[in-house]
Amino acid sequence: MHHLVRCTGLRAAGSLNASRRSAEFSTASIARSQKESILDIEKLLSRPTWSVSSLLPPKDSASDAPEVTSKQLHHLLRLSALPPPKDQQEEAKMLSTLSSQLHFVKEIQKVDTAGIEPLRSLRDETMQGEKEAELGMEAMKDALAQEEVRGKHHKRIRRRRDHTAAKQEEDWDVLGTAQRKVGRYFVVEGGKDK
Amino acid sequence: MSSKIRRCAPATLSLFSNTSARTPRACIVSQWLRSRGLTTVDSTPSQSVPLRKHLKDEAKRKKAEAKGSHNDIKAKTNPHSDEWKLTVGVEIHTELNTACKLFSTAPATAADSNGLPNTRVALFDAALPGTQPQFQRATLLPALRAAIALGCDVQRKSGWDRKHYFHWDQPNGYQITQYYEPFAKNGSIVLSAEDGVSKTDLSGTQSISIGIKQIQMEQDTAKTTHYAPSSYHVDLNRAGHPLIEIITLPQIHSPQTAAAVVRKIQAQLKSVDACVTGMELGGLRADVNVSVRPRGSSGNYSYGGVSGLGQRTEIKNLSSFAAIENAIMAERDRQIDVLEAGGVIEGETRGWTLGATETTRLRGKEGEVDYRYMPDADLPPLIIGSDLVDHLRSTLPELPDATVLRAQQDYGLSAKDAKTIATLDDGERLDFMEETVELVLDNLGDDQADKTKIGKLVGNWVLHELGGLLATSNIAWADVTVSETELADIITNVQLKRITSRTAKQLLATLHELPPDESRPSVEQLIDDGSLRLRPLSGEGYTALAEDIIAENPEMAKAVKDKGQKGKVMWFVGQMVRKGHEGTVEPEKAREVVERLLGS
């Protein structure tokens, strides 16, 4: 087992004695299932199956990634609120990097994904989960309790305004982290000429 | 500075300056100040004017302004507009009536707090690193009611998407909205002539139906104040407040109808408590899409599934009904001018300021701003239960059309009065009226029960008499001290001819002035104390009184008797009323007696 240097002041890891644990399993190893064949790992891994460098754009020949024009680059930089390149050299570098990145990721277009539902986030996608997430009468009962019916003849449902919001986050200093402010306002300077 | 400088009218320098045609030219001092990027605007908002009054004044001012500019605009209408067909679609953004924000627990309104900027801000609202949105489910109720009131299909599953753009009012650098899967679709709203639809749009039918493409929930932006030349003060109190965006189909064909649609939608939303602040108070804003095409022809564009339209432009942030009408008219005229001169319409975003005569270009082609809509990976899809939708539908408060109809049919109110009372004081006035009617009918007993007759009578009292008192004393309905019982007693006494209507009005005024405590006298008490009861004069009493006055005024008597000047009979009646004890002489009876005595 790999040991690490430790400071004396720190607690030692409380794990089982490693060698004792090994012994436990080596006896078990004798009772190996005859049905399961032993996998020849060396053989299995003798031939590599693919090369990750194949995703890289070729050094000399032209890449078949979509061409990004200077105009597009400037447009993307504006959309990202990033400054335009300061000179031709920087622009060329940006275009080349973007091009190589696009070449690298182009691999995904080689897969047929017809009829495949995109995976947007790792969350409960079961029917049960959907039922639990459903906002129906039960889930909304607290919210419904915040309403009342006003009027005797002309009945109207109205949200109660008498009490303040149920739970509030602790008060915090909203302007405390701002570098610049004017009174109780954040301030943005648009830079237009006077 | 020399004495030649014209004195500056304070209104000129105000941020809320009146820009209608009658504004005096800015004085030299203010121009000098402006050229140096200074302003004499008081940068701290005045706290002295009570809010309600201020808002009321603002609403009044806006109304007056709008009327003024409306007339200006009308005069400039393109004479060729009949040859062109106008098509308009409306997008309404309205603040939902909720206790807290859409994705945080920060309070939505400054209920008890001080109203200071940047106080109703949760960590997420300020987009602090490491914060995440937490959907506040209570915000769903007003949104659902809005969707149901507008006849939409509520989608069981809808999503949350980020709309990316940089602006000082967008702390996250994106707005969370529902671009790909909105929660409600395919609704409609029906309008008739009473709603302000233009006759041409109705073209012979009773009503038209405007389709609603979808409704989506989204975050509101922060509030910013502009200080020339380009400083912006940002207040995050409003950032993250829940909004719904209602998108109509492009099926509107006149500016009037467009304004009518927005007005009606606002009324529907208020009646179901989905939103409480209307356009007048800044709680509702509209964007419009305008296109024209030669009448009888078909254009190349299709929007929202409606095809054959011309290229459209968008006018953003219209904040009054009049502005909607005027901006559409101005844009229609501009487009017609361009097309008639052989030009093409650019698909662009334009702006409108109050008092302007033409829209101004704000942004280029629709393609120039790429919002890169991306589903928000933090938020799970919104799943709405059908049981909730069914419950809300079956308990939906009465919509304005139904209320107006009921007020007319059940209570005999005129169309105009019914429309007024239906939305006055959030329906409290109507409820008051209905309770009063019930009490009066109880007092009178079954044999006097003509509900519509009493209804009309009570309606009149509640709207005009009580309404009049409210106006002159400048108080709100919530502060009215007169109770339904008191009004019912007054009206009952009039119906039973125990007091004159003049007395009744005085009683109402008296009670209106009194504070609401236990020592408040009852109507009966007041009548007794003031000896106001109509002690009906006996037939002999009338005759005696009439004879007295006739004797005192022989010339007048002669005029009626001999010269046949019947009009003067009423003069005698007046004299009798004045001479008799307060409230004892009924004009009708008096007239009969005088006519009898003077043989007419």
Add this chain to the structure above:
Amino acid sequence: MVKLWWEEARAGCMTVTDNDDSEPLNGDSIAIKDNIVTSTLPTTAASRILSYHTSPFEATVVKLLKQNGATISSKANMDEFGMGSHSQNSFNGPVLSLFKRDGVPLSPGGSSGGSAVAVATGNCWAALGTDTGGSVRLPAAYTGTVGFKPSYGLLSRWGVIQYANSLDTVGILAASVEDAAAVFSILNHYDAQDPTSLLPSVRGRIAANRRTFPKTLRIGVPTDYNIHELSSAVRGAYISTLQQLQNLGHTLHAISLPTTKQALSAYYVLAPAEASSNLAKHDGIRYGFRSEGPDALPRENLPLYAQTRGEGFGEEVKRRILLGAYTLSSEAIDNYFIQAQKVRRLVQRDFDRVFATQNPLLDSKPGGGGGGVDVIITPTAPTLPPTVDEVKKQSPVESYMNDVFTVPASLAGLPAVSVPMPLSDAIEMEVEGGDVKTTGIQVIGQFGDDELVLRAAEIVQNL
């Protein structure tokens, strides 16, 4: 050059506070990666744009550690905003590994390099990191420590500065699997403030379906991880590990995960795209660094916030934001962003096809049938750590290749541990003193099978 106050804190963390013995972590010192907010120490995410930012609130995971008696020793240096595989992209200066080759420091791995080195040098008992595409496992492999990435959604992300929110996972670096497991159990709780925190009902479902730990493990060996670039040192350790496991009676099974090839590309579409969105909030107005002068200079073609962001973000961050903007743009989104999300689904399906445990996030597929594997074992990285000079020579895209073995488990949100395994004697003779003596071996389990993965990792560790 290491971050100044990190060094100061290092001196301070040696003392153990006199805490109540009943608290599970009993004064243990824990370093926190600098993209997890703390309310006393600043949180900069190793970026100029957050230099000297002190968060007004504390991350849930930090709160839980303190409640259980831990001492927060320091904030650990990292790649800016988590973007990088070598912890060399930091405004505070690169992270220095304790290892070197021919006198040149090695890469400590990234982006949680600071956390890994802190543990490896014994400066703290354990450390928190974040793992988006391998950022806890890779530094663990490069520094000879244990790096655990739990299933997505188990540990709260409230207070974790977002890089790619559908991938970000709080991870743990420690000297042993048991230590990592101890920290995990403290932090493994539902947090309502994090909308992606796995609901109690799902956690309950996972617990109810948990199988008893098998006497012998069925271990999947994916042929798709056998790439040309796998160095002989790593290959040797990997084969040795598998053979030893087999000798103990565990069974090895060749499996196919065909979408492995596209997984890396899909990751580099999704992560930068989400990053470009998550980083849009950094404009200097409400917190952080703000450039001198106005926020926009229309005359110099600088749109709103561009100067602050241009000066505040490092080069790698800007490169990824730009890539993200491209793949989300209306012309490209279908073929890039959405396509990548579909590929992500295929990666998830690849794993579901081979694991014995049903994926708790999805309804059971019909006709499951037996024969699945309990865990999958792969190398953590294709090679031993490069030197920092070699890293400098790499193009931005070349450094992406280090993540090839860690990214698939990230895309599917699976629990994965990197355990340091000794290099074979032959290799050990080649490497000189100062160089690494171990390489990382990765144990991957089905979603929710964190307990199983940790126990399997313990077995590997104890070989």
